[in-house]
Amino acid sequence: MDKDRIEKAVREILIGVGEDPDREGLTDTPKRIARMYEEIFSGIVENAEDHLQVYFQDEKYEELVLVKDIPFYSMCEHHLVPFFGVAHVAYIPKSGRLTGLSKLARVVETVSKRPQLQERLTAEVADIIMKKLQPYGAIVVIEAEHMCMTMRGVKKPGSKTVTSAIRGIFNKDSKSRAEVLSMINKGH
Numbered sequence: 001m002d003k004d005r006i007e008k009a010v011r012e013i014l015i016g017v018g019e020d021p022d023r024e025g026l027t028d029t030p031k032r033i034a035r036m037y038e039e040i041f042s043g044i045v046e047n048a049e050d051h052l053q054v055y056f057q058d059e060k061y062e063e064l065v066l067v068k069d070i071p072f073y074s075m076c077e078h079h080l081v082p083f084f085g086v087a088h089v090a091y092i093p094k095s096g097r098l099t100g101l102s103k104l105a106r107v108v109e110t111v112s113k114r115p116q117l118q119e120r121l122t123a124e125v126a127d128i129i130m131k132k133l134q135p136y137g138a139i140v141v142i143e144a145e146h147m148c149m150t151m152r153g154v155k156k157p158g159s160k161t162v163t164s165a166i167r168g169i170f171n172k173d174s175k176s177r178a179e180v181l182s183m184i185n186k187g188h
């Protein structure tokens with residue numbers, strides 16, 4: 001990441017909004033934001049697929065795996081302000097192709113640390129699981145609040161956007177799909 005460039009740009013923005021970038025309090029801000037962007041946009045240069053190593057296990061577990069309420073923070077690509085919430089990730093492994101539970105959260109983490117659209121974030125997590133684990137199916141549901149809809153613009157704090165990506169067997173098997181969605185909704 002080109003931190004010098006970010007620093008220069010942030011300084012320009014401060015001047016643009018009518019601030020004095022050299023006043024105490026703002027002098028280190030461009031540097032700080034460059035460091036912060038390196039962290040919150042770290043997913044741009046990472047390959048999320050690399051997290052999903054397959055653990056071949058002897059026991060043939062071919063039932064649902066659901067990791068619920070994975071918190072995430074992302075940046076809306078339209079306004080570069082945060083949207084954040086929880087992701088629920090489910091899959092039904094095939095032929096013992098399991099992965100570590102934390103690895104599912106790591107995929108969410110990497111894909112969210114990019115300028116994003118909630119729909120794309122949801123679809124990408126599901127597609128990576130389908131590609132790397134080749135399970136019977138996968139469901140990803142994301143619930144998020146968009147700061148661009150709360151602190152500005154239409155100003156609707158508390159509104160939640162829910163997106164889902166349904167893959168594989170869950171497209172055909174409406175009973176399994178309903179079961180997973182009700183497990184996700186339990187406790188809400």
Ligand SMILES: Nc1nc2c(ncn2[C@@H]2O[C@H](COP(=O)(O)OP(=O)(O)OP(=O)(O)O)[C@@H](O)[C@H]2O)c(=O)[nH]1
Pocket residue numbers: 076077078116117118119146148149152153154
């Ligand atoms: N589909 C989708 N839209 C998003 C997401 N994040 C932000 N948006 C929307 O992107 C749209 C951008 O619309 P524009 O009209 O170009 O921008 P704007 O004038 O700032 O729009 P307002 O937010 O309505 O004030 C807005 O409707 C946002 O709510 C997202 O993750 N998915």
Ligand SMILES: [Zn+2]
Pocket residue numbers: 076077078079080081146148149
């Ligand atoms: Zn936005």
